[in-house]
Amino acid sequence: MSNPCDLALGDGDPAGRRRRDKNIQPGRAVTPQMDNDCGRCPVRDVSLFGDLPDEVVLRLNNPAEHLDLPAGHVLYREGAEANAAFTLKDGVIKLTRTAVNGRDQILRLLTRGDVMGAEGLMGHAYNHTATTLTPVQICRLPLPVLKRLQAEHPTLNHALLARWALALQQVENLALELGTKKAGERLAAFLLYWRAKNGHYPSMPLPLSRTETGALLGLTVETVSRFFADWKRRGYLSEKAGIIYLHDLEALESLSGSESVPGI
Numbered sequence: 001m002s003n004p005c006d007l008a009l010g011d012g013d014p015a016g017r018r019r020r021d022k023n024i025q026p027g028r029a030v031t032p033q034m035d036n037d038c039g040r041c042p043v044r045d046v047s048l049f050g051d052l053p054d055e056v057v058l059r060l061n062n063p064a065e066h067l068d069l070p071a072g073h074v075l076y077r078e079g080a081e082a083n084a085a086f087t088l089k090d091g092v093i094k095l096t097r098t099a100v101n102g103r104d105q106i107l108r109l110l111t112r113g114d115v116m117g118a119e120g121l122m123g124h125a126y127n128h129t130a131t132t133l134t135p136v137q138i139c140r141l142p143l144p145v146l147k148r149l150q151a152e153h154p155t156l157n158h159a160l161l162a163r164w165a166l167a168l169q170q171v172e173n174l175a176l177e178l179g180t181k182k183a184g185e186r187l188a189a190f191l192l193y194w195r196a197k198n199g200h201y202p203s204m205p206l207p208l209s210r211t212e213t214g215a216l217l218g219l220t221v222e223t224v225s226r227f228f229a230d231w232k233r234r235g236y237l238s239e240k241a242g243i244i245y246l247h248d249l250e251a252l253e254s255l256s257g258s259e260s261v262p263g264i
Contacts, residue, residue, distance in 0.1 A: 041089070041139075063142075065140045068137055069136050072131070073132045074129060075131065076130055078098060078129045079125050080126050081120075081126075082120025082143060083120065085115060085116070085141050086116050087114070087115050088112060088114045089136075089137040091137060092110065093131065095109075115163050116130050118160055181257055183219050184227055186219065187219065187227050192253060195249075202245065202246070210224045231252075236251050
């Protein structure tokens with residue numbers, strides 16, 4: 001009999017489902033290895049089940065499937081039939097769509113607690129491609145199960161609407177950033193947003209290449225590289241082994257062109 005993980009993740013790598021050690025990052029707690037127990041899930045408070053009472057979560061009998069996936073894994077592709085929704089419990093995932101010129105455009109970066117793939121509840125195919133940028137831990141919830149839970153627990157509808165509203169706000173904020181800010185302001189605002197998205201730690205993973213960062217912000221790779229090099233010389237930030245350290249938040253806030261940085 002086929003492994004359900006293989007059926008769910010057509011182009012997956014079985015090695016990605018093995019248990020793995022987490023790299024320790026300065027100033028950041030080590031993420032524990034998780035499973036599909038919803039009751040003890042460390043990201044339950046920010047998940048779709050966060051507003052459900054404990055007794056309801058217990059009765060759900062852990063309907064989701066826990067998966068460990070490596071960096072570079074395509075979770076699902078744009079235009080494919082949607083058969084499951086996913087909650088990201090650890091790691092980073094990028095959502096992309098293919099433009100008319102055939103190039104992939106990054107729409108959003110997802111981190112701990114974010115939900116993806118729920119557009120299938122409305123009968124739609126997946127409207128973007130989801131690719132892991134780091135090793136990730138996720139929960140996969142088949143859409144028939146999610147639809148049943150919606151009917152039984154209307155609170156889930158409010159949680160889904162809140163997630164969709166937040167995603168729309170992030171897309172709108174990104175459009176505003178691209179349309180009104182200069183190159184350096186966009187990049188500084190993004191770094192501050194990414195810091196907030198990662199819990200305001202003094203260091204954070206930035207699993208984007210210069211090219212991908214430019215694609216997200218509407219900048220050329222040369223422009224992104226030039227600003228990074230200049231800000232490193234000025235002591236505003238540093239990088240080591242995929243981890244970025246923001247040393248001068250005041251300077252970056254000034255460069256961002258605003259006192260508060262909206263979600264991107």
